[in-house]
Amino acid sequence: MxxxxxxxxxxxxxxxxxxxxxxxxxxxxxxxxxxxxxxxxxxxxxxxxxxxxxxxxxxxxxxxxxxxxxxxxxxxxxxxxxxxxxxxxxxxxxxxxxxxxxxxxxxxxxxxxxxxxxxxxxxxxxRPSLPPRPPAEEARPRRGPLHTLRRDKAAISHHYDVGNDFYELVLGPSMVYSCAYWEAPGASPGDNGPTLEEAQRAKLDLVCRKLDLRPGRRLLDVGCGWGSMVLHAAREYGVHAVGITLSEEQAAYARKRVADAGLTDRVEIRVQDYRQVPDRPFDAISSIGMAEHVGSAQYARYAADLHRLLRPGGRLLNHQIARRPEPDEEAYRVDRFIDRYVFPDGELAPLGRTVSQLEDAGFEVRDVEALREHYALTLRSWVANLEAHWTRAVRATSPGRARVWRLYMAACALSFERNRIGVNQVLAVRTPDSGAPGLPLRAREWRGR
Incomplete structure (x- = not known):
């Protein structure tokens, strides 16, 4: 030819x-x-x-x-x-x-x-003959209802149980798989600005301050990943923390980090669904980059369960990617590449819907901070890490999986830069029935500490 x-x-x-x-x-x-x-x-x-x-x-x-x-x-x-x-x-x-x-x-x-x-x-x-077989990295669509306990565990395993060595290469020493917080005005990675690790530490610290964490308080981290949030909160703020994840590989990695840090008396890592947490109350709950997995059919229950687990006056920090509202919301569908190769059954919701559902569950929403540009910088840093360690990354997982992550992260960086998607930290309070203040009178008291 x-x-x-x-x-x-x-x-x-x-x-x-x-x-x-x-x-x-x-x-x-x-x-x-x-x-x-x-x-x-x-x-x-x-x-x-x-x-x-x-x-x-x-x-x-x-x-x-x-x-x-x-x-x-x-x-x-x-x-x-x-x-x-x-x-x-x-x-x-x-x-x-x-x-x-x-x-x-x-x-x-x-x-x-x-x-x-x-x-x-x-x-x-x-010259088509038989359809080519899909790559091995593709998740096969499952029959039956979305977001059952068993189905969610399988979806989480598809995304996160691909090798901790692979994620170490992509995420760097922080092992934080969510939007970093680039504090210096105009700073960008590699441009005399903060490193990715410094920006991730700044994000974790910002979350801790928003939650008003203090020694002796009890924190639940929903979707704890490799344990970075609970480790930072226990080490820097003296809390007792419980981190939950559905990924066996994440849990094993996080437990080792906790043991190596000498914090087993203050940090517990569980393989557990948010719908199955039996103990309460907690003084604070962080949910960082987890709610995208919940799905619209379960979001009301997610919000209600977190409200139930908090003590009156306790705070929730919900850090979540949001999509732009669709002209016809009924026509919204998940991107097929994302659904088959990245986040099976994952769903994005507009910010307004998330705030409304948290309020419907009884929360008082007190602050919303948009971090769209921060996530674009974070994703470009992850892509740079992956490309710099490409040969090792392929050995750690598979050529196809490495290609999935490179395309996914680069495309997402552009989506954040072009305002096709955003990411927001929503701070909400379980306001006491007495109507006592949910936050101090001075707005955003976590700034400048």
């Missing part, structure tokens, strides 16, 4: 009704499109590489996000050049949904009677 790239580019542009914003290289070595960026700094665009004909087969058998994801994870599809720029250029053509209609997308074009000739030629290029 000669000049597959030229034929693909012409067909794609005919179907999309717009020029391709990247260069294309096909499995036969042919190239087409705008000039590519070069290593010597010459201006150009990233190159979309179809390493094998199977990449095109995957896209045709499963048009849209899932086919593209399978081709990427399997290594059939790749990008040379700046990954962020490539994703930014391609988003408007293939993935981005917004108030304005996107250009004609490839799957829809294949069904358009006006483009049947182009579609037939595309099929001839792909």
């Amino acid at each position: 000669a000049d597959a790239a030229g034929r693909l580019t012409a067909l794609a542009e005919e179907m999309l009704g717009a020029p391709l914003p990247v260069r294309v290289r096909a499995w036969d070595g042919s190239e087409a499109g705008p000039p590519a960026a070069t290593g010597d700094g010459t201006a150009g665009v990233p190159t979309l590489v179809l390493r094998r004909r199977r990449a095109l087969q995957r896209i045709l058998f499963r048009p849209g996000e899932l086919g593209l994801a399978r081709a990427w994870v399997a290594g059939d599809l790749d990008i040379e050049g700046d990954l962020y720029e490539a994703l930014d250029r391609l988003a408007g053509l293939l993935w981005e949904r917004g108030p304005r209609p996107a250009p004609t997308r490839l799957p829809g074009a294949l069904r358009d009677p006006r483009l049947r000739s182009a579609a037939r030629e595309l099929l001839a290029l792909a």
Whole structure:
């Protein structure tokens, strides 16, 4: 097959009704499109590489996000050049949904009677036979109701039980898998600003101050990960802390960190669902990057359970990613790449809905802080870590899993930068029935300590 790239580019542009914003290289070595960026700094665009004909087969058998994801994870599809720029250029053509209609997308074009000739030629290029097997890293959709105890544990295991060594390479020494807090104005990683570890410590400290943690108080950390929050709270604020997670690997890692720090008398790590915590009350609850797993069907119960576990006057810090509201909320669906490869059954909600549901459960919401730009910086730091340790990361998990995380984190960084998603810390209080103050009169007293 000669000049597959030229034929693909012409067909794609005919179907999309717009020029391709990247260069294309096909499995036969042919190239087409705008000039590519070069290593010597010459201006150009990233190159979309179809390493094998199977990449095109995957896209045709499963048009849209899932086919593209399978081709990427399997290594059939790749990008040379700046990954962020490539994703930014391609988003408007293939993935981005917004108030304005996107250009004609490839799957829809294949069904358009006006483009049947182009579609037939595309099929001839792909030479499809049987559908390629999905990559091993793909989570298979399960039947039955969402967010049962058993199903949630399996979903958490898919994402977090992929090797603690892998997460050490990506997250760095802090082992915090949530948005960091970059305190210095205008600071950015690698630009004489705080390091990722310093920014994660600043986030943990901010949460502790918002929760008004003090010696002897009792903290519950829901979705404790590798134990960083409970360790910081016990070591720096003298609390007694319980951390819960559904990941066996996280729990084992966190318990070792607690033992190494000599804090087993003040920190307990449990493999436990938030719906099964028997002991109460707690003086404070932190939920950092966990509520995205709860799901809309269970969120009212999540809020009610946390309210029940708090003592009157106790505080909740809910740190959660939020999506922008949809014009038609009933039409919202989870991104298929995220659902199959990253967070099975995960769901994002608009900030307003989260605040309303916390209030419905009896909480008094006292403060909301948006950290959208902070998460973009955090994600770029994680991608840089992954790329710097790529060979070790692949050995620690699998080539496909490493590719999943690289694409996922880079795409999310752009989504935060472009205000497609955000992240917020919501501070809420279980206000006593007497109506006594839930917080001191001076607003945001945790600032400047």
